[in-house]
Amino acid sequence: MSGINNHPYPLRTVQVTRYVTPLREGGSLPALTEADDGFLYVLKFRGAGQGVKALIAELIGGETARALGLKVPEIVFATLDQDYGRNEGDEEIQDLLKSSVGLNLALHYLSGAITYDPVVTTIDENLASKIVWLDCLLTNVDRTVRNTNMLMWHQELWLIDHGASLYFHHSWDNWEEQATRPFAKIKDHVLLPQATQIAAVDSAFRAILTPERIRAIVDLVPEEWLTGHEDISPAERREVYAQFLIRRVASSEIFVKEAVYARSTLI
Template identity: 45%
Template sequence: MLTEVTATRYVTPLREGGSLPGIVEADDLGTYVMKFTGAGQGRKTLVAEVICGQLARRLGLRIPELVTIQLDPVIGLGEPDQEVQELLKASGGLNLGMDYLPGSIGFDPLAYTVDPVEAGRVVWFDALINNVDRSWRNPNMLVWHGELWLIDHGATMIWHHNWKGAAVAAAKPYNASDHALAPVGPDYRAAAAELAPLITRELLDGIAAEVPDAWLVDEPGFDSPDDVRRAYVDTLLPRAATIHERISMEAPVKAPSGPPGWLTDHLAEWPHKKKSDSE
């Protein structure tokens, strides 16, 4: 289970994130990036962070340690920013924390090279969880001590916002042409051969059990938190076996506007031909 700590001081907001996460200090003397139950995206964002983050960790990918953080709303009384104060007041109780990596920098493909094997593992994992938020626009990756770390998995498993259509949504392909690591030629098929056999019901059951009941209660269509946990397991398990067959990674006909020299410099070396080249 996730370690539980208590927030002792709110340090500063991180305004790069749409949900306004913040840096907090806790009673274990740790510093964490905290995501709040009272944020606009709601508690499902925190559920996705736990399931996807802990799954990545089990697969050997680098994820900052996750904890649950108890927050007393009184901590927000001294905040001068009205938006932050309201967020803290709305988030009393159990929230999510991610270990703060001091000195880390955002992933920049012009400054940091990822080999096709590691890139393939990341792309396959993102395909499994249907991560739509690892594009060149917003990589959600950090470089810390010379190694690649994955962060921010709240915008994953989109099917859990409509459980009735989950099976259909989870069966859809994954378009990785816009993925931040696409230009390096990720070997996602080798990653599938290595990682897919690790995805067992026992593994997923153990990960789902780490999600606090407080974030799963009163889910429409389910009688108990355990029923919701089974829904996550039942959706991810079959997807792991076949998602590599449904990953699309074709070069766009025209490179999107992005960091100078990034995607345009790689188009000539893209591992898949554009549709117009094959006609």
């Protein structure tokens, strides 16, 4: 079954065969597509918005969440050929497809899933604490009441859309400093009010996210997504991602303290 929570590395690669419909969320214009394996996927285009950086954040963020036992739709690499979307009538979408030829990223489509609504569904304190810890680690600014980026599917909570994570990579100048900073924006996290066990979660998650596990996740990033930077090689750029996360885990007490403080101001 596709869409399950765990899968062996490496990630699968599918060929996109049909553009079903755009999902006009924010400025990234993801789309519901069908692939050659017969499944539907939410496709994230390399030619949209922040380009491959959003795909890198999506990949690292999603697979880190999966490594921690959280539910994430299966992530696959999705290839677009030059003929794909040639008959698309929408000029904006056609331009997006043309600029996204090659390797993109996609998440298994959870048919029938509904957006998590904190008014309707209460998440238990342990799960809320795990997600808050994850988003502190990833510096994910996009899990708020306005945009929860979580789905309820078969009465379980699934995490989606990690493309706004790792925002240090939009400016590489001081990544070492950013790796050990508290995450002040956690105060806006939709699950912070329920996250009473962040300190307990910290100990368990630090044990899971060893440097070896982090490097295995970062190694999933295709080299072609790391090219095009004259100042640093793809290997060096990959190492920065790994070192950022390794250092952040090692100094997690800093962001845990910030999250606990932020929650105390709510109650």
